[in-house]
Amino acid sequence: MNTTDWVLVTGAAHRLGREFALAFATAGWNVLCHYRASQAGALQTQADVRALGAECLLVQADLAQPEAGTQLLAQCVDLAGQAPRCIVNNASIFEADDARTASAPALLRHFLTNTATPLLLANALHAWLCAQGRPATGAYSVVHVLDQKVHNLNPDYFSYTVSKLALERSVALQAQALAPQVRVCGLSPGLIYLSGPQTQDNFDQAAQVNLLRRPIAPADVARCALFIASNPSLNGCTLQADNGQHLVPLERDVMFAIADNPRP
Ligand SMILES: NC(=O)c1ccc[n+]([C@@H]2O[C@H](COP(=O)([O-])OP(=O)(O)OC[C@H]3O[C@@H](n4cnc5c(N)ncnc54)[C@H](OP(=O)(O)O)[C@@H]3O)[C@@H](O)[C@H]2O)c1
Numbered sequence: 001m002n003t004t005d006w007v008l009v010t011g012a013a014h015r016l017g018r019e020f021a022l023a024f025a026t027a028g029w030n031v032l033c034h035y036r037a038s039q040a041g042a043l044q045t046q047a048d049v050r051a052l053g054a055e056c057l058l059v060q061a062d063l064a065q066p067e068a069g070t071q072l073l074a075q076c077v078d079l080a081g082q083a084p085r086c087i088v089n090n091a092s093i094f095e096a097d098d099a100r101t102a103s104a105p106a107l108l109r110h111f112l113t114n115t116a117t118p119l120l121l122a123n124a125l126h127a128w129l130c131a132q133g134r135p136a137t138g139a140y141s142v143v144h145v146l147d148q149k150v151h152n153l154n155p156d157y158f159s160y161t162v163s164k165l166a167l168e169r170s171v172a173l174q175a176q177a178l179a180p181q182v183r184v185c186g187l188s189p190g191l192i193y194l195s196g197p198q199t200q201d202n203f204d205q206a207a208q209v210n211l212l213r214r215p216i217a218p219a220d221v222a223r224c225a226l227f228i229a230s231n232p233s234l235n236g237c238t239l240q241a242d243n244g245q246h247l248v249p250l251e252r253d254v255m256f257a258i259a260d261n262p263r264p
Helices: 015-026 039-051 068-080 104-132 158-178 200-206 218-230 254-260
Strands: 006-009 030-035 056-060 086-089 141-145 183-189 238-241
Touching (some): 006 015, 006 068, 015 030, 015 039, 015 218, 030 068, 039 056, 056 068, 086 104, 086 218, 104 141, 141 158, 158 183, 183 218, 200 254
Parallel strands (some): 006 030, 006 086, 030 056, 086 141, 141 183
């Protein structure tokens, strides 16, 4: 790996985005840490990355805007003096609804942030490389962060699930379309963090609902993105980092499945 290589991680102020930033920094990559509202968290990620000896620059953007993908790539090129070698499309929204209660605004909101902008950000990287006339080496990659839910369907969190399904189906299409300049892969984590209305007790139970019956380590998930970025033979595939959660089918989202069947 070239020590001047940059990774752009969207939504890197907290949680899994921060883990991605630290995993890449540990391997010697510099980090473009994107955030929307969490400036304090982004500053903390920056300090933590720098403590690992890598550079970290902050970039702020609302990814729900139609032009966000091209604008964010341009911001990154301005800041780093080059396009990132890897983009980890991590930022997303996760709002509760189901197949019956989904609304047009919720579907569109999820689609813009979780699907359209990640895809257009990948396209912007491809366009930049083509404009530069760079030879294709397999070095540039995009990792679309998905969810085990897309491999293990139920009708809860419908707008979110549909947005991630569209992104998951797009992995192969973009891999075909952006080759040979950019590799495109997916990464599907299982349940890692307490989200939305979930209680700590519910989360603690839900985190055991996978084949290994133990919580998924965020750092293990993050290292999968680094593996994709570092391995030029991977293209058009999706890694599932979920302790086998996708092989445990449930009729409802695990949070509601547990709430519906509390332990005695
Ligand atoms: N959490 C889990 O257990 C889990 C399970 C499976 C898959 N995943 C996937 O893993 C990824 C990370 O999950 P997470 O729970 O760590 O994420 P998260 O905390 O819910 O959100 C990550 C970041 O997304 C950013 N974001 C949301 N809307 C945005 C917008 N319009 N523009 C720009 N940034 C926006 C927010 O940035 P600011 O705070 O700066 O506003 C937020 O900090 C997601 O893609 C998620 O779908 C998570």
